[in-house]
Every structure is written in structure tokens, then in C-alpha cells.
Amino acid sequence: DGGITQSPKYLxxxxxxxxxxxxxxxxxxDAMYWYRQDPGQGLRLIYYSQIVNDFQKxxxxxxxxxxxxxxxxxxxxxxxxxxxPTAFYLCASSSENQPQHxxxxxxxSIL
Amino acid sequence: xxxxxxxxxxxxxxxxASLELRCNYSxxxxxxxxxxxxxxxxxxxxxxxxxxxxxxxQGIKGFEAEFKRSQSSFNLRKPSVHWSDAAEYFCxxxxxYNNNDMRFGAGTRLTVKP
Numbered sequence: 761d762g763g764i765t766q767s768p769k770y771l772x773x774x775x776x777x778x779x780x781x782x783x784x785x786x787x788x789x790d791a792m793y794w795y796r797q798d799p800g801q802g803l804r805l806i807y808y809s810q811i812v813n814d815f816q817k818x819x820x821x822x823x824x825x826x827x828x829x830x831x832x833x834x835x836x837x838x839x840x841x842x843x844x845p846t847a848f849y850l851c852a853s854s855s856e857n858q859p860q861h862x863x864x865x866x867x868x869s870i871l
Numbered sequence: 872x873x874x875x876x877x878x879x880x881x882x883x884x885x886x887x888a889s890l891e892l893r894c895n896y897s898x899x900x901x902x903x904x905x906x907x908x909x910x911x912x913x914x915x916x917x918x919x920x921x922x923x924x925x926x927x928x929q930g931i932k933g934f935e936a937e938f939k940r941s942q943s944s945f946n947l948r949k950p951s952v953h954w955s956d957a958a959e960y961f962c963x964x965x966x967x968y969n970n971n972d973m974r975f976g977a978g979t980r981l982t983v984k985p
Contacts, residue, residue, distance in 0.1 A: 764914075800880070802961060802975040803915075850914055859905055860973065862914035 762787045764863035766851050771868045773838065773845060781836045781866045783851035790855060792834035796820060797848040797865075806849075809834055838868060846870050873898035873964045877976035884952050885984045892947040892979050894962030903965035904945040906936055909978075910958045918960075921945065932956070957983045 764785045773779045785792065791810045795803040805818030809828040823842025828834050834853075838845045848867050852860040876895045884890055896902055903922050907915040919930025926938040936947045945962060959980045965973040 766914075800977055802875075802977040805973075852915075859917050859920050862907075862916070864914045865912070867912070 764851055764853055764861055766849075766863035766866050769864070769866060771866055772871050773868060774871050776840045778837055778839050779868065781838070781849055781851075781868070783834045783836065783863060784832055785834075785851075785853045785861075785863075786832060787853055787855075787861060788831070789853035789861070790831070791853060792828070793852040793854075793860060794818075794824070794826065794834070794836045795850045795852065797850055803850065806836065873902065873966065873972070873974050875962050875964050875974050875976035877960075877962055877979050879979045880977070881980045881982065883982040883984060886954050887951050890947075890949045890952045890956070890981070892960050892962075892981070894945045894947065894976060895943050896945060896962070896964045897943065898964055898966075900966075902945075904936075904938060905963040905965065905973075906930065906934070906945075906947045907961045907963060908932075908958050909961065915961060918947070952981075952983055954983045954985065957981055 767782045793808040794806040797803050804820050806824050807826040809815035812831050815826050815828050825837045848865050850865045851863045854860040874897045878893050905920045906918040909915045918934050919928050921928045921938045929935050934949050938945050959978045961978045962976040963973050
């Protein structure tokens with residue numbers, strides 16, 4: 761079955777550490793997205809990519825970085841510059857003018 | 872820029888009762904509207920979408936939503952709620968040809984009483 765796989769499901773970060781969240785899709789979608797979800801705030805866009813080797817900042821990109829070397833993969837790195845990284849992170853993908861499909865998320869916590 | 876308001880943070884209904892979740896949007900042109908559902912610790916699943924045509928759209932799991940341009944609303948309804956419908960529901964508005972610019976509401980948490 762086609763879908764989006766996010767790993768790991770739970771992740772813990774120490775102070776000053778970078779961590780990378782994985783997102784892989786086999787839906788053959790061109791566009792991929794990373795959202796951050798905090799209680800009571802809905803989803804906020806961190807980064808998006810419409811095509812391989814190209815990506816754009818969303819509303820809250822500070823402290824995050826991404827890469828898009830393959831169509832199927834869009835990893836998100838939460839850097840030590842992100843001072844409040846505890847959140848639920850959702851990856852999504854879409855084809856042109858179609859709704860976004862979401863993965864099951866990664867919950868990041870601070871040790 | 873478009874925005875979405877879900878006025879109800881939390882709603883409780885009895886199993887078998889009808890349900891309506893409110894969604895108001897702000898956007899100058901014709902919006903692309905969605906409802907998603909999220910179970911705890913899971914991703915978002917698309918319930919239904921509206922782009923054009925019939926203003927009453929049917930979705931999965933027995934849900935429907937009605938687009939009312941005059942009221943800038945896209946309320947989600949279900950005639951009879953099941954215990955398995957307990958979840959968080961998100962309304963979202965998008966822009967045609969610019970899927971990067973979707974805006975989500977803050978969500979409405981639905982509790983179903985036995």
C-alpha cells in the first residue's frame with residue numbers, strides 16, 4: 761500500500777544536540793511538507809519542497825533544516841538553535857491540486 | 872492571506888446524536904476547503920474536500936460538509952455519531968495551484984458519551 765512513513769515515532773533530544781526526523785513516501789508525489797503541531801494551535805508549516813533539490817521556508821523555519829535529494833525522502837533536522845523543539849511533527853505529501861496526505865507523526869521531547 | 876477559525880475547542884455529544892462542527896474561513900477568492908480527522912498520536916486523515924460544484928459534499932465515515940459562501944463557512948456534519956468518531960477534527964483552507972499555502976484551524980476535540 762502506498763503511504764508516508766515517518767520514523768521514529770518517538771524521539772528524545774539532549775540539550776545542544778541536532779536530531780533528524782525521517783519522512784519517506786511511495787506515493788510518487790512531487791510535493792512534500794513538514795508541519796509542527798502544538799496543543800491548541802493546529803498545524804504550522806516549517807518547510808516544503810515542490811521538487812527534488814528545491815525547498816522553501818514555511819512560517820516557522822527558524823531552528824530547522826531540510827534536504828530533498830530524492831523524490832521519496834524529505835528529512836527534517838531539528839537543530840540546537842530551536843529552543844523549544846518539544847512538539848508533534850507531521851510530514852505530508854501531495855500531487856498537484858490534490859489534498860495533502862499525512863504520515864503518523866514523530867513526537868519529539870527534550871531530555 | 873487565508874485563515875481558518877474553529878470556534879469550538881471541545882464538543883461532547885452522546886452516541887447516536889447528531890453532530891455539527893463549525894468552521895469559518897477568510898479568503899478573498901474561491902477557497903479549497905478540507906476537513907481532516909486525527910486520532911491521538913496519529914497523523915491526519917482526509918474526511919472530505921470542496922473545490923467547486925455542489926456545495927454539499929460527502930466524505931468518508933458518513934460525514935458531510937456544506938459550503939456556504941455567504942457565511943464563509945464549511946461546517947462538518949454527521950447524523951448519528953459513533954463512539955469511534957471521538958477524535959480531533961481540523962478544518963483547512965487551501966489555495967488552488969498553491970498547495971503550499973494551506974491554513975489549518977486550531978482543531979475541535981470531539982468526545983462521545985456512551
